[in-house]
Amino acid sequence: MLNPETVSKVLQTAKSGGADWSELFIEDTITSSLRTLNGVVKDATGGNEYGAGIRVLYGTKVVYAYTNDCSEQGLLEIAQAIAKAYGSSGVTDAAGRGGLDFRVSTPAPMYAVKHHPIQTGQREKLELMKRAHAAAWGVGAVKTVDVMFLDYAQKMLVANSDGLWAEDERIRSRLYVNAIADDGSNRATGTAGPGASMGLEFFDGNLPEQTGAEAARIANAMVGAGYAPAGKTPVVIGNAFGGVIFHEACGHILETTAVEKNASVFSDKMNQRIAGDCVSAVDDGTIPGAWGSINIDDEGMPSERTVLIENGILKSFMVDYVGELKTGFPRTGSGRRQNYTFAPASRMRNTFILEGRDTPESLIKQISYGLYAKTMGGGSVSPGTGDYNFTVVEGYMIRNGEICEPVRGAALVGNGAEDLMNITGVAGDLARGQGNCGSVSGSIPTDVGQPHILISEITVGGRS
Amino acid sequence: MNFENARSFVLELAISRGASVEVYAMSRASTGIKAFEGEVSEFKLSKQMGLGVRALVNQAWGYSFTENFSEAALTRCLEMALSNAELVEPVGHAVIGAWAEPPHVGDLYGEGLSGVSIERKVQQAVTLEATTRSADPRVKTVPYAIYSDGESQTAVANTAGLDRSYKENFAYQFAGPLVSENGQNKSAFEFKFSREFEQLDPNQTALEAVRKSLAMLGGLPAPSGTYPVVIDRDCMGTFLGTFAGMFSAKQVQDGKSPLVGKLEQSIGSSVVSLLDDATRTGGIDSRPFDSEGYPSQKLVLLERGVLKNFMHNCETAAKVGLQSTGHGSRYGYRGTVGVSPTNFYIEPGVGTQQDLISSIDQGVLLTAVHGYHAGANPINGDFSLQADGFWIQNGKVAHPLEVFTVAGNFLELLQNIEAVADDLEFKMGGIGGSSVRVKSLNIGGQ
Structure with a gap:
């Protein structure tokens, strides 16, 4: 995208205000998005995100600037602005003139895309969407079906004043179905949205039909459901997207972005017990083709599998470049950003609780009165307090060890650190689900995941 | 190519090819400063511009955008919009027009902001953080102390001859301390928006957050x-913002609003009126025209409980034989044209928040709700949310409540509002809330 001479000049100019380190990130991304409503094509859009971000560090203080003008002149202008900006000291450093000698690292892609989504015609994607629509439309009380297909190819280059030079192309495809069931008096929605760091081959087989059917199944299961009761009860949380609890309640406070400000309850808990024996969890960026996988992070470091918790003991945080400088913990290839408009931060990739020894049935059997949160929606967490909330999309009451009537409209509210100690059972049916995680460095693709788990007590925000 | 040249290039290319096209372009620059422990911890500068093309082919819209302003990329952008239009089902009501002149909307560009030096902005963030940190020994840390400002130009032009643009600027500050006592951690934040630098008092925002x-x-x-x-006014603003899409x-025409078929019906209590006003002087979301170039106006949605209007863009209006209400929106040049509120608010009533509290024997003062992106369903109006608040006993705020x-x-909430206070305030996202008393809500705790 740029030649080494230009990059070298930009990095040196950005540092010339007395900074310790500089980094240039540039991307050329082609996106495409299609939407159908009730089988009719409503939106077809796409475009070209094109820009560069320059980051410089003064100690651990970050100055970041971005621009769409990726010409040498445009980049030098913003590099000069950045050199002047910090504290407006006006100090310039004449030392270090001369070109940088870049070490080019070409990451071995862990997955070879077979059917590039951008080079494929839109009509082929519309066919997949039609199949997903047909599997949801008219099923039970489903009256409205939205289908989206999103894909992109991001060509990126990151280089820094240490001589790092790394390039990659990231490809992702996702199908998303939203089904609304309406029985005349009630409405309920069901969604399913599988995605991968793959091309259209991800949808080979009957994945489009499965996706439509799953969205319709949830909407129909919930349309006649009453409201959940309010109060504290034991909760069994379903597998796959159920892992959003761990993502929100624990994942975010294991990022050095939270740890470095002493704004995480786990800041001083390294190698200490933070969860029951039955809990082990990883953040794994190396699963070939997975939605949250990356060959290299947005700071040019190869991705890795990071063990966060082993048998209840805190083993690692998720650490980016600045996180390492501030906390001393080694980097884990976790520096990620949505695009060039964000400085990278420590973020999750594919984060999940590992298999345990129970079965979903044995967890349910242990409960005399409680909630089975089979399918989860999104949520949020306050990093300082660890207080979280997330939504049960599909829930059932549990009585005397049996799954009973469906209930809806419930939020689960609790505290990440407390809940982690209250996980008393983990089943063996690990699965992952896809999400977009929003935080300081923008919205990024991540997988959440877990087997079925039992938490001894959570506040359920019901209405009856 | 620069901003103006890129716009004309695409428009002229479209005209030369006989295409019907709308060009939406935006150029902006911003500064963001975060402070931590008495120093600047992050400093962010940006210059961004982009251009979105919406092409009308056989009554179907196709979209494309680009941030690359080379001649080749701009040409590719136009061609992509044209070919995307061929995939889309014709709508039958699509129009491109040279709409009426937009109204004058005051106070979009504060003259006092452009001349502020970087040193003063840095000082603003540092003072915000320092005051927050030192306000009380129970302040453990200050995860959020942010000053940000920027300016932008939004331009809409089309092949029917419309060509208009406006400039605006903004500044805001945001403080969020983490306080701790007896092992309990709590965090609330305060946000202040202005188009004039001098109106942002860092000490006031810091002390209110603490x-x-x-x-x-x-x-x-x-x-x-x-x-x-x-419900406290800020929290009421959160509810309004969450459900404004109804x-x-x-949403109504797509079958995704519970208000389908309810026009002219009473859907709320007679003390509730809801309005949207993009022409409001000094409003965060004020603008002379919408994303289609259509003039802004003040619109009554709910008048004393009766549903009077929906928000429209040109296409949704044409579908039901109405005029647009100037609520065409897009998420920047990347997005497609939808319908969104601007300065959406509940008309203030009478009395103070304390007046509302004093008539309650046992109840709850709700000050914030969290997780509304997931825990609230605009399709049917249901919500179940994490909340912060206080217990009310004998007409007085007695003590705070745990999560x-x-x-x-x-x-149901709209129907159950018994009184609205006279304390309207606009916060983040342009939404204006007033404190209200609600007959009952379900509280989940112990």
């Missing part, structure tokens, strides 16, 4: 049950 956070310490468990609730004609949940339905 006051709000400290007030939550010493919380007792909330008893589960159904109670009368006073009043979008697009609890509040659940209900937004339409």
Whole structure:
């Protein structure tokens, strides 16, 4: 995208205000998005995100600037602005003139895309969407079906004043179905949205039909459901997207972005017990083709599998470049950003609780009165307090060890650190689900995941 | 190519090819400063521009955008919009027009902001953080102390001859301390927006953020049950922002609003009026025209409980034989044209928040709800949310509550509002809330 001479000049100019380190990130991304409503094509859009971000560090203080003008002149202008900006000291450093000698690292892609989504015609994607629509439309009380297909190819280059030079192309495809069931008096929605760091081959087989059917199944299961009761009860949380609890309640406070400000309850808990024996969890960026996988992070470091918790003991945080400088913990290839408009931060990739020894049935059997949160929606967490909330999309009451009537409209509210100690059972049916995680460095693709788990007590925000 | 040249290039290319096209372009620059422990911890500068093309081919819209302003990329952008249009089902009501002249909307560009030096902005963020940190020994850390400002130009032109643009600027500050006592951590934030630098007082914002956070310490468990609730104005703003989409004609026409078929019906209590006003002087979301170049106006949605209007863009309006209400929106040049609120608010009533509280024997003062992107369903109005608040006993705020949940339905809430206070304030996202008293909501705690 740029030649080494230009990059070298930009990095040196950005540092010339007395900074310790500089980094240039540039991307050329082609996106495409299609939407159908009730089988009719409503939106077809796409475009070209094109820009560069320059980051410089003064100690651990970050100055970041971005621009769409990726010409040498445009980049030098913003590099000069950045050199002047910090504290407006006006100090310039004449030392270090001369070109940088870049070490080019070409990451071995862990997955070879077979059917590039951008080079494929839109009509082929519309066919997949039609199949997903047909599997949801008219099923039970489903009256409205939205289908989206999103894909992109991001060509990126990151280089820094240490001589790092790394390039990659990231490809992702996702199908998303939203089904609304309406029985005349009630409405309920069901969604399913599988995605991968793959091309259209991800949808080979009957994945489009499965996706439509799953969205319709949830909407129909919930349309006649009453409201959940309010109060504290034991909760069994379903597998796959159920892992959003761990993502929100624990994942975010294991990022050095939270740890470095002493704004995480786990800041001083390294190698200490933070969860029951039955809990082990990883953040794994190396699963070939997975939605949250990356060959290299947005700071040019190869991705890795990071063990966060082993048998209840805190083993690692998720650490980016600045996180390492501030906390001393080694980097884990976790520096990620949505695009060039964000400085990278420590973020999750594919984060999940590992298999345990129970079965979903044995967890349910242990409960005399409680909630089975089979399918989860999104949520949020306050990093300082660890207080979280997330939504049960599909829930059932549990009585005397049996799954009973469906209930809806419930939020689960609790505290990440407390809940982690209250996980008393983990089943063996690990699965992952896809999400977009929003935080300081923008919205990024991540997988959440877990087997079925039992938490001894959570506040359920019901209405009856 | 620069901003103006890129716009004309695409428009002229479209005209030369006989295409019907709308060009939406935006150029902006911003500064963001975060402070931590008495120093600047992050400093962010940006210059961004981009251009979105919407092409009308056989009554179908196709979209494309680019941030690359080379001649080749701009040409590719136009061609992509044209070919995307061929995939889309014709709508039958699509129009490109040279709409009426937009109204004058005051105070979009504060003259006092452009001349402020970087040093003063840095000082603003540092003072914000320092005052927050030193306001009370129970402040453990200050995760959020942010000053940000920027300016932008938005331009809409089309092949029917419309060509208009406006400039605006903004500045805001945001403080969020973490306070701690007896092992309990709490955090609340305060946000202040202005188009004039001098109107941002860092000490005031800092002290208010600390006051709000400290007030939550010493919380007792909330008893589960159904109670009368006073919703604080900021929190009411959150509810309004979460459910404003119900009043979008697009949501109604797509079968995604529970208000389908309810025009001219009473859907709320007679003390509730909801309005949207993009022409409001000094409003965060004020603008002379919408994303289609259509003139802005003030619109009554709910008048004393009766549903009077939906928000429309040109296409949703044409579909039902109406005129647009100037609520065409897009998420920047990347997005497609939809319908969104601007300065959306509940008309203030009479009395203070305390007046609302004093008539309650046992109940809850709700000050914030969290997780509304997931825990609230605009399709049917249901919500179940994490909440912060206080217990009300004998007409007075008695003590803070530990984290609890509040659940209900937004339409039932509108019907159950018994009184609205005279304390309207606009916060983030342009939404204006007033404190209200609600007959009952479900509280989940102990």
